[in-house]
Structure formats: C-alpha cells, structure tokens
Amino acid sequence: MTIGAMETHKVLFLIFFLIDFLFLGLSLSTLGIAPEFGHELAAYSELIISLLSFYGSAASVLNNHFGRVFLPVGKPFGIFKK
Numbered sequence: 001m002t003i004g005a006m007e008t009h010k011v012l013f014l015i016f017f018l019i020d021f022l023f024l025g026l027s028l029s030t031l032g033i034a035p036e037f038g039h040e041l042a043a044y045s046e047l048i049i050s051l052l053s054f055y056g057s058a059a060s061v062l063n064n065h066f067g068r069v070f071l072p073v074g075k076p077f078g079i080f081k082k
Contacts, residue, residue: 001016001019002016002017002019002020003080005017006076006077006079006080007076007077007078007079007080007081008076009073009074009075009076010073010074010075010076010077011052011055011056011059011073011074012056012073013077014052015049015052015053015056018045018048018049018052019045019049021041021042021045022041022042022045022046022049024038024041025037025038025039025040025041025042025043025045026038026042028041029042055071056073058071059071059072059073060073
C-alpha cells in the first residue's frame, strides 16, 4: 500500500509510511524486543497518522467544496506512472 500511495499524493503516502512504522513498533513491543522503544515508536506514529488523516480529510472536503486547492496535499511522486 505504501508503494501504491506514492502515486496518489504526499499526505496519503506519509500516512502509509507511518503505518509501516506503527506496525514495526507494535511488533517490537509485542515480541519483547525493545518494548519501551517499540511502544513509543507506535504511539508517536499513531499520533502523527491521526493528525495527517485529519488534514487529508479536511483537504479533500475543502478542496472539492471550493473547487480549488485550499489545503495542498502535494503532487504524486511520478515514479511508476509517466
């Protein structure tokens, strides 16, 4: 999903990129490998994911409502699609 999100916009890519870190932190915490670090990594990742998700949702609604870029979300990376 992270690779696919590279061709949408940068906010969605950042959300999926941070979800990868969230899963990594949860795995480390669950397996007992650096549980404190894993727990903090998961917590901060989830906090930033929620803030970016609110921003992305607001951008989607406001950009469609006003018919112009009100809140920018960034262009796709353009690596896979030409």
